[in-house]
Amino acid sequence: MxxxxxxxxxxxxxxxxxxxxxxxxxxxxxxxxxxxxxxxxxxxxxxxxxxxxxxxxxxxxxxxxxxxxxxxxxxxxxxxxxxxxxxxxxxxxxxxxxxxxxxxxxxxxxxxxxGWPALDVPASLSRQGxxxxxxxxxxxxxxxxxxxxxxxxxxxxxxxxxxxxxxxxxxxxxxxxxxLDAAEARWAKAAERLRGVAVATYHQEFDYLARECGLVIVGTVELKPGIPPTPAHVIGLVDAMRVRGARLVLTGAWSNTRQVAQVAEQAQGRVVELPHAVTNAQGSDTWIGMMDQIHTKLLEALDSLPRGP
Ligand SMILES: [Zn+2]
Missing domain, CATH: 3.40.50.1980 (Nitrogenase molybdenum iron protein domain)
Incomplete structure (x- = not known):
């Protein structure tokens, strides 16, 4: 007691x-x-x-x-x-x-x-469109x-x-x-193979990544950020992908739609779903882990493409 x-x-x-x-x-x-x-x-x-x-x-x-x-x-x-x-x-x-x-x-x-230098700053600040x-x-x-x-x-x-x-x-x-020193060295190494690779994206969310690892974004599936594509826009994008040899379409889980799959199919390429933020998923539960996973997935996608035109 x-x-x-x-x-x-x-x-x-x-x-x-x-x-x-x-x-x-x-x-x-x-x-x-x-x-x-x-x-x-x-x-x-x-x-x-x-x-x-x-x-x-x-x-x-x-x-x-x-x-x-x-x-x-x-x-x-x-x-x-x-x-x-x-x-x-x-x-x-x-x-x-x-x-x-x-x-x-x-x-x-x-x-x-x-203090972060932003990319894609519009000439006039507006939400027009x-x-x-x-x-x-x-x-x-x-x-x-x-x-x-x-x-x-x-x-x-x-x-x-x-x-x-x-x-x-x-x-x-x-x-x-x-x-970060060690991680940035790994990503710089991965970038040696990614430099110059042409891709399309669904949303304008991989621009900073592309700048650092040298990917060339030929266009987005969205007409503008937040604006879904028109049929004419999709035709133009697929044409641009064919001309520039872009066969990967990068997307986040939130935007991995049938439309993305269709664009990849028409461009004879494939969809690459990348983490767009830290999640609870294994490997992307830290920011460094997420960036490692992004680079690994990009290299795997590149390796999975058939060689030649
Ligand atoms: Zn956005």
Whole structure:
């Protein structure tokens, strides 16, 4: 009896200690799981991090949920990609979360694309025609250089919001930078074989990847980001693929549709489904793992094509 009571008391004490410990952690909420992974790499045991979006979702069509509002109302730090990727759902959530710590302009609000040179910036900023990339291409999480850029932004944010953790964050960031050195060397090696390979994509989401590994994108299946193709556009794309020798059509899981398969078929090529964000799937559960998987899949797809015209 006495022992039971003692055990109960010990359990209660342990729970209290655990909850006290948990509340001391910096609560970080990110939009993409890619950002959450890098926060985890740099933040280690000092942070408790959650992503609002799943890696397989269409990032342009995220539906706000009450659970997101709860997470944001408790957050110490919020990290987004920016470049209008989250502009259809994040501003409303932030307003309703009424959390001054993560309001835009506050140290708890982190825009991952600050300082990132965007590609495909339109000459005039507008959403005319439904363009989903009004401030340039937001899909830079798929650039092999993104890990280094985001890790630096996240290190600065974690130090600003939790100065007591500076040395821990800096040490973890230094370890992550070494992992990035090794990973970037692997991707540069893969790029030697990918350079000059012509491809088409469904959505304009692999432009940063293509720039780094030397793939040549001859066109997109979509007419414009977010605008489905017309029959004339598909005919033009298939012609361009034939002329330029492009036989791979890159797509994410969210856009791997019958239409993509038809384009690949008509161009006598094949569809390559690549991860477009970090997922729970084996091998792509970290940002570095995802980039490894992308390069491996591209090389495998290249090897699977019949030689010659
Ligand atoms: Zn997009």
């Amino acid at each position: 006495r022992l039971d009571r003692l055990l109960l008391r010990a359990a209660a004490f342990l729970l209290l200690a655990l909850s006290a410990g948990a509340s001391e952690k910096l609560r970080v909420v990110t939009t993409l799981p890619d950002l959450a992974d890098i926060v985890r790499q740099v933040g280690g045991a000092r942070v408790d991090v959650n992503a609002l979006v799943k890696g397989t979702e269409n990032q342009h069509a995220v539906v706000a949920k009450p659970s997101m509002l709860i997470a944001l109302s408790r957050a110490d730090v919020f990290v987004q990609i920016g470049l209008s990727l989250e502009s259809s759902w994040v501003p409303g959530l932030l307003e309703n979360a009424r959390n001054p710590r993560i309001a835009p302009g506050k140290p708890g609000f982190v825009n991952g694309s600050d 439904g363009d989903l990339h009004p401030h340039g291409n937001p899909h830079f999480n798929l650039s092999p250089r993104a890990g280094r850029h985001l890790a630096a932004r996240i290190l600065a944010a974690l130090v600003a919001n939790d100065p007591a953790g500076r040395s821990e964050y800096e040490a973890a960031h230094a370890r992550y930078a070494l992992a």
